[in-house]
Amino acid sequence: MNAWFIQHRAALASAFIRLWATPLNTLLSLLVIGIALTLPAAGYVLLDNLRDLGRNASGVQQISLFMTLDASKKDVGEIEAKLRAAANGKWKFVPKEEALKRMQKSEGMAEIVASLPRNPLPDAFIVEPANTEPEALEIMRKEISGWPKVAHVQLDSAWVKRFDAFLKLGKLALWMLAGIFAAGLVAVTFNTIRLQVMAQAMEIEVARMIGATDAFIRRPFYYFGALQGALGGLLAALLVAGALSLLAAPVGELAALYGGNFSLRAPGVVEVAVLAALGAFLGWLGAQLSVSLSLRKFD
Amino acid sequence: MIVASNLSKRYPGGFEALKEISFEITAGQMVFITGHSGAGKTTLVKLIASIERPTSGSLVVNGQNLSALRRSAIPYLRRNFGMVFQDQKLLFDRSVLDNVMLPLQIVGLPRREAVRRAQAALDKVGLLLREKAKPIALSGGEQQRLAIARAVVNRPTVLIADEPTGNLDTESATEILEIFSAFHQVGVTVVIATHDQNWIARYHPNVLRLDHGRLL
Numbered sequence: 001m002n003a004w005f006i007q008h009r010a011a012l013a014s015a016f017i018r019l020w021a022t023p024l025n026t027l028l029s030l031l032v033i034g035i036a037l038t039l040p041a042a043g044y045v046l047l048d049n050l051r052d053l054g055r056n057a058s059g060v061q062q063i064s065l066f067m068t069l070d071a072s073k074k075d076v077g078e079i080e081a082k083l084r085a086a087a088n089g090k091w092k093f094v095p096k097e098e099a100l101k102r103m104q105k106s107e108g109m110a111e112i113v114a115s116l117p118r119n120p121l122p123d124a125f126i127v128e129p130a131n132t133e134p135e136a137l138e139i140m141r142k143e144i145s146g147w148p149k150v151a152h153v154q155l156d157s158a159w160v161k162r163f164d165a166f167l168k169l170g171k172l173a174l175w176m177l178a179g180i181f182a183a184g185l186v187a188v189t190f191n192t193i194r195l196q197v198m199a200q201a202m203e204i205e206v207a208r209m210i211g212a213t214d215a216f217i218r219r220p221f222y223y224f225g226a227l228q229g230a231l232g233g234l235l236a237a238l239l240v241a242g243a244l245s246l247l248a249a250p251v252g253e254l255a256a257l258y259g260g261n262f263s264l265r266a267p268g269v270v271e272v273a274v275l276a277a278l279g280a281f282l283g284w285l286g287a288q289l290s291v292s293l294s295l296r297k298f299d
Numbered sequence: 300m301i302v303a304s305n306l307s308k309r310y311p312g313g314f315e316a317l318k319e320i321s322f323e324i325t326a327g328q329m330v331f332i333t334g335h336s337g338a339g340k341t342t343l344v345k346l347i348a349s350i351e352r353p354t355s356g357s358l359v360v361n362g363q364n365l366s367a368l369r370r371s372a373i374p375y376l377r378r379n380f381g382m383v384f385q386d387q388k389l390l391f392d393r394s395v396l397d398n399v400m401l402p403l404q405i406v407g408l409p410r411r412e413a414v415r416r417a418q419a420a421l422d423k424v425g426l427l428l429r430e431k432a433k434p435i436a437l438s439g440g441e442q443q444r445l446a447i448a449r450a451v452v453n454r455p456t457v458l459i460a461d462e463p464t465g466n467l468d469t470e471s472a473t474e475i476l477e478i479f480s481a482f483h484q485v486g487v488t489v490v491i492a493t494h495d496q497n498w499i500a501r502y503h504p505n506v507l508r509l510d511h512g513r514l515l
């Protein structure tokens with residue numbers, strides 16, 4: 001064990017001891033940091049889930065291809081070959097007979113369908129492209145429109161675009177929110193560390209006079225800031241997970257009413273780790289600023 | 300080992316604490332810095348321990364010129380000294396043993412080794428039985444001995460003390476000086492600032508006598 005390792009371990013231990021020595025202060029600081037991180041974290045989880053919802057919602061990212069009424073079986077085969085060649089996602093052929101049958105099943109439509117002299121519906125393809133970027137969907141729609149015997153190509157891209165714009169706006173708002181709360185977290189750590197430096201003025205002065213380097217003096221405060229931030233991050237993850245578990249049942253119920261089986265996705269191990277790391281980094285930053293400023297008076 | 304030439308220290312505000320003094324302290328000497336209150340004893344001690352910097356002149360310690368020393372090199376220089384401060388600067392929120400461990404933690408000694416050496420240092424000053432006590436529970440003389448234990452625990456080549464017998468009765472003061480004398484006898488350079496002339500006859504140290512910032 002070299003001196004470097006021993007000193008770092010001692011600094012970490014002293015950070016733990018300081019957190020433990022004032023439980024109420026520690027608890028309050030952790031709550032402040034935890035709540036400050038909870039809001040952007042919850043926003044992130046919400047957006048993440050909305051994006052999932054956008055992807056999963058049926059009909060949103062489908063392209064409906066309607067053939068002309070006079071299209072023959074051969075024409076249908078040609079389109080199928082073209083779709084196969086494009087090899088872009090999956091597709092389903094809906095023959096006009098089947099479309100009519102489905103329509104008959106719909107409530108109130110059976111009589112109307114029965115009164116029709118002949119089947120007014122065209123053969124159709126429902127294409128589900130692998131690439132669901134709005135731009136890619138638009139390009140594909142244009143391409144398909146040019147194929148022979150294709151009467152109409154329908155893409156609900158306006159909805160997709162709106163949803164996408166909404167997500168972008170949400171993301172931006174989230175970043176701003178995160179920025180503000182990150183600054184808050186740095187400020188909280190800054191103040192905590194400043195008070196600690198003041199409380200330990202004597203110790204710092206003595207240590208300096210008998211040969212402590214700047215790094216030795218600063219290290220425990222850095223560890224303290226980082227540790228406090230990391231614990232605050234974990235607390236935030238806990239709060240978000242708790243909120244999600246409370247929301248899970250009502251969201252499931254709501255989704256069931258709309259005939260879906262959507263469920264909220266809780267933050268995973270990686271996300272929790274990122275949150276803790278982010279907290280640690282911001283805590284370290286606050287400690288760094290605070291120590292640099294507070295230690296000036298010892299020179 | 301400690302060479303001063305034309306050493307001056309002027310404090311902000313213009314007070315000249317030391318005026319162009321020159322002297323040499325060789326390794327293994329016992330040196331008393333004497334003089335009236337305000338003669339510059341504490342200033343000289345602080346300059347030697349690189350706690351303060353000279354205004355002009357040069358002060359060379361262990362071959363290093365303190366005036367030209369980089370800021371980052373100062374902590375390492377200070378580790379060569381054992382300092383006993385006028386106000387002792389003990390840490391009252393930690394035990395006697397932890398006070399003595401501080402210099403060893405600063406150099407990053409493994410804890411077990413640090414405890415062993417701190418206990419040895421406490422043993423030398425007769426405080427081993429009080430290792431778990433808080434400094435506030437110690438008498439004045441014991442606190443001074445604790446300060447000495449902290450100063451010597453890192454086996455410094457130079458032991459520097461500023462008025463170590465200042466507030467002590469004769470008996471306690473004698474004990475303290477006997478401890479310094481013992482370190483001197485095992486080869487440690489000992490520098491003591493004191494206004495008390497009575498000890499000179501007893502220990503026959505080299506004497507630097509200061510008067511209003513000048514060396515007599």
